[in-house]
Amino acid sequence: MVHGRRFGRRGLGRGGGGGLDPFVMMMLFQAFQRFQQMERKPPATMALIATNVLVYFAPGMLADLLPVMQHTPAICLNPVAVVEGWDLKRLLLSNFKHGDEYHLIINMSSFLWKGYQLEHQMGSAAFVKATFALMILTGLVAVAATYLLTILDPGSQFARYYYSMCSFGFSGVLFALKVILFHTSPGNVSFFGFFTVPTKYAAWVELGLMQLLGHSSLLMHLSGILAGYLYLKRRIFLRHLDPILRALNPPPPRAS
DSSP: OEESOOSOOOOTTBOTTSSBOHHHHHHHHHHHHHHHHOSSOOHHHHHHHHHHHHHHHOGGGGTTTOGGGGOHHHHSBOHHHHHHHOOTTHHHHGGGOOSSHHHHHHHHHHHHHHHHHHHHHHOHHHHHHHHHHHHHHHHHHHHHHHHHHHHHOTTOHHHHHHHTOOEESSHHHHHHHHHHHHHHSOSEEEETTTEEEEHHHHHHHHHHHHHHTTOOOHHHHHHHHHHHHHHHTHHHHHHHHHHHHHHHSOOOOOOO
């Protein structure tokens, strides 16, 4: 996710001198190679990637259907707007906005591989439902966490910063999908060939490494991890929630 960045984008694959950016082109080439090597082309994953690409490169095509998508401040995940203005569309739409080509390509390359595996395991329909649920759940976790911080320490600049932050992008959902993928594929994960960790800890290790490398999306990445665990434990959570809801909303007495 992107936090507090200037809204705008660079030209596709353009470096500072106006030439093709080799890093962007390398990422595109690797993603294309990965796609070609897939035995099964995941239709739902490709549709979601196409939607993200369309939103970024051709926002005018969505002007009539979703005009708000052209205005990043109106759709970014802003906890103040969600809590105080009940602007709930941000929980979903913020996931489809990206700041620049690097942001888009890195996220979609990662999503291609995760989607390829999970869509095959879950089926296309279930995978789409899970992905959209994780989008909303990740946003809810982030909003709830920042709101709780402002309650516990109202005068904290740290709390106010995160509570008023404007975030967007797909990376929080990617961490949630990572948790689910590692849960369904137990084993070990190698990091740069230097060390391996059990898959159940891999998302946490990656979160720490990304922060050491200077990535600023701590809130959304952490929220994505927690959303992934909540999704995996949803049946237990709902089983405990059901008697509480029944107690709060008892059925009407039967007519004698």
